[in-house]
Amino acid sequence: MARIPDSVIAEVLNRADIADVVGSYVSLKSKGGSLWACCPFHGEKTPSFSVNPKMGIFHCFGCNKGGNAIGFIMEYERLSYPEAIRFLADKYGVEIPDSRFDNEDDKLRKAKERVYGILKEACKYFYYSLYDEDKGREAMEYATSRGLDSNTLKHFGIGFAPDEWDGLYNTVRALGYTDEEMMQSGLFTRTKNGNVVDLFRKRLMFPIFDVRDNIIAFGGRAIEKDEDRKYINSPDSLVYNKKKHLYALNWAKKEKSGQIIIVEGYMDAIAMHRAGFRNTVASLGTAFTDDQLKLCARYTNNGEVVFFFDADRAGQMAAIRAIPMMCDFLRKNDKSHIRIKIAKVPDGKDPDEFIKANGAEAFAQVVKNALYVEDYLLDRAYNDNLDRSSGLDSGKYQEDVCLYGSWLTDEIARSKMANAAANKLGASADAVLKQMDALSSRKASYEDLENARRADRAKQADIESRNREIVQTEESITDQVSETVVSDLATNDEIMLFAYAMSLQERLTDPAVLNKTDILRPSDFSGDTMKTIVKRFLELYNEESGVPFALMMDTFREVTINGTPSEVVLAKACGKAMDSGNTLSRRDMYLGHLYRIRIKAIEDRERLLIDRYSLATGDDKDRIRQELQKIAEYKDQLMKAGNSL
Numbered sequence: 180m181a182r183i184p185d186s187v188i189a190e191v192l193n194r195a196d197i198a199d200v201v202g203s204y205v206s207l208k209s210k211g212g213s214l215w216a217c218c219p220f221h222g223e224k225t226p227s228f229s230v231n232p233k234m235g236i237f238h239c240f241g242c243n244k245g246g247n248a249i250g251f252i253m254e255y256e257r258l259s260y261p262e263a264i265r266f267l268a269d270k271y272g273v274e275i276p277d278s279r280f281d282n283e284d285d286k287l288r289k290a291k292e293r294v295y296g297i298l299k300e301a302c303k304y305f306y307y308s309l310y311d312e313d314k315g316r317e318a319m320e321y322a323t324s325r326g327l328d329s330n331t332l333k334h335f336g337i338g339f340a341p342d343e344w345d346g347l348y349n350t351v352r353a354l355g356y357t358d359e360e361m362m363q364s365g366l367f368t369r370t371k372n373g374n375v376v377d378l379f380r381k382r383l384m385f386p387i388f389d390v391r392d393n394i395i396a397f398g399g400r401a402i403e404k405d406e407d408r409k410y411i412n413s414p415d416s417l418v419y420n421k422k423k424h425l426y427a428l429n430w431a432k433k434e435k436s437g438q439i440i441i442v443e444g445y446m447d448a449i450a451m452h453r454a455g456f457r458n459t460v461a462s463l464g465t466a467f468t469d470d471q472l473k474l475c476a477r478y479t480n481n482g483e484v485v486f487f488f489d490a491d492r493a494g495q496m497a498a499i500r501a502i503p504m505m506c507d508f509l510r511k512n513d514k515s516h517i518r519i520k521i522a523k524v525p526d527g528k529d530p531d532e533f534i535k536a537n538g539a540e541a542f543a544q545v546v547k548n549a550l551y552v553e554d555y556l557l558d559r560a561y562n563d564n565l566d567r568s569s570g571l572d573s574g575k576y577q578e579d580v581c582l583y584g585s586w587l588t589d590e591i592a593r594s595k596m597a598n599a600a601a602n603k604l605g606a607s608a609d610a611v612l613k614q615m616d617a618l619s620s621r622k623a624s625y626e627d628l629e630n631a632r633r634a635d636r637a638k639q640a641d642i643e644s645r646n647r648e649i650v651q652t653e654e655s656i657t658d659q660v661s662e663t664v665v666s667d668l669a670t671n672d673e674i675m676l677f678a679y680a681m682s683l684q685e686r687l688t689d690p691a692v693l694n695k696t697d698i699l700r701p702s703d704f705s706g707d708t709m710k711t712i713v714k715r716f717l718e719l720y721n722e723e724s725g726v727p728f729a730l731m732m733d734t735f736r737e738v739t740i741n742g743t744p745s746e747v748v749l750a751k752a753c754g755k756a757m758d759s760g761n762t763l764s765r766r767d768m769y770l771g772h773l774y775r776i777r778i779k780a781i782e783d784r785e786r787l788l789i790d791r792y793s794l795a796t797g798d799d800k801d802r803i804r805q806e807l808q809k810i811a812e813y814k815d816q817l818m819k820a821g822n823s824l
């Protein structure tokens with residue numbers, strides 16, 4: 180595929196003024212340093228959607244969407260990244276050269292080859308460890324208890340990561356791979372002291388393949404019940420993006436059955452394959468994405484996609500979140516001929532349990548009984564609001580059913596739903612349809628409905644706002660929990676430090692504003708992600724002296740910070756930074772964060788040296804004493820500088 184050259188992207192972002200881009204869809208009003216509007220992405224009456232023309236970004240404080248002009252167009256026009264660039268290039272008269280560019284430069288391709296090599300070696304290592312009579316005994320007992328026989332273990336390449344910090348590390352290292360390469364594989368993590376160690380320990384390991392049969396990641400399942408995280412998956416890496424792959428698709432695609440079954444976990448997928456449903460794939464510990472749906476569409480040749488969601492509340496909420504995305508996908512890709520069905524395992528079991536208890540034939544019936552999306556939603560709306568004693572809550576039923584109907588892009592399906600609902604409500608189908616259409620043009624989501632209900636319940640305005648806060652905290656907590664691997668967290672201080680640095684723009688290196696020693700450094704940041712971002716920022720900065728924020732975000736559009744797309748995190752932080760006053764007050768905020776971070780780093784180092792000091796002898800002792808002395812002086816300076824802010 181032809182890649183759009185970076186210079187073109189920079190030019191597009193340069194010409195496509197964010198206020199102009201957004202302003203052609205919603206009307207913006209100026210307040211403070213920003214422009215405000217009611218958010219086009221979630222229903223609201225008071226504006227919480229802000230545009231910062233100086234930084235070239237938008238951010239919604241309500242639904243947390245944010246990004247640059249390209250991001251806005253992707254979201255609003257439902258376009259892919261290259262499509263959005265072309266869209267803007269067209270509109271703002273930037274020419275995209277027609278020549279075909281290389282897919283990836285040679286260096287990147289080679290780096291990927293190395294990572295594939297590491298992952299393959301890791302797979303072997305895990306496999307042999309499982310069969311190691313000593314190290315692997317407990318894991319083998321567990322695997323056997325879960326019904327994984329030797330054929331299954333072999334077919335799926337299942338292995339075991341022993342309870343060691345350096346087992347895999349030493350194995351891979353001995354084969355000549357560097358720490359850097361190992362970090363890119365997603366199988367290792369760095370300790371506080373910078374040592375590279377194994378990420379997966381004491382877990383059953385499931386290799387994840389891409390459709391070309393390369394191993395690209397692993398899922399690790401705890402073999403002990405009390406382990407607090409049952410599943411850990413590889414984080415996104417040089418070769419793996421969890422949103423763009425499906426477990427077992429490499430096998431499922433060979434079935435060519437015109438149908439793909441999607442389950443939530445790889446144990447379920449394996450159970451289904453063993454029971455003969457080899458067209459099953461599993462999403463990889465994340466909400467189902469449209470990239471994954473695209474894969475399904477491709478490999479079913481636009482046939483049928485059957486979803487299994489867990490019967491518990493989390494699984495059913497996942498269904499309600501996934502359905503509007505799927506309907507949207509069908510509309511924007513003109514794929515309304517793919518049939519999407521939702522299946523439900525009886526008695527709240529998961530597929531694995533059900534097959535064990537009832538056999539493959541019974542399960543085939545379950546697959547057959549899967550409902551079309553509109554029928555599933557109708558059932559949901561009815562059953563969710565049915566109370567055994569008081570009957571159907573028709574107010575809530577109406578709300579649910581109208582919302583669900585608004586998601587459907589197929590008009591026949593929508594009117595079918597409206598008819599059925601009208602019957603239950605004793606209303607005309609026309610009235611129901613009208614309501615569905617109204618919600619559809621507002622792009623209403625389930626969250627909107629939940630929020631409205633929450634607001635209804637809260638009598639006073641302050642209770643209302645408190646509730647919202649609680650919900651947000653809960654969401655951020657679940658976000659953290661569901662993000663399975665956190666190998667390099669960025670602290671809030673670090674994110675804000677970077678945001679303030681960006682907000683200073685070309686003044687960051689102005690000696691009248693900042694001393695040279697007070698310019699941020701990659702080493703001020705603890706995690707690899709932030710280090711990389713800051714390093715690239717400084718490189719870009721030195722090329723251009725001041726980096727257009729929108730361009731900066733674009734450079735890191737694939738990167739996540741603490742599990743959230745960096746675009747969202749940085750847009751929010753930078754919006755906050757820009758709103759905090761003039762250059763000098765932003766400078767002071769910047770320094771406050773910088774000193775706090777540096778003092779903390781110094782204190783960590785100090786503690787380490789003091790530990791070493793007690794063990795050291797002779798010259799070493801002197802050297803450590805000198806360093807401690809220097810550190811104390813530097814810390815003193817920083818404290819003073821911090822206090823004078």
Ligand SMILES: [Zn+2]
Pocket residue numbers: 218219220221228239240241242243244
């Ligand atoms: Zn919003």
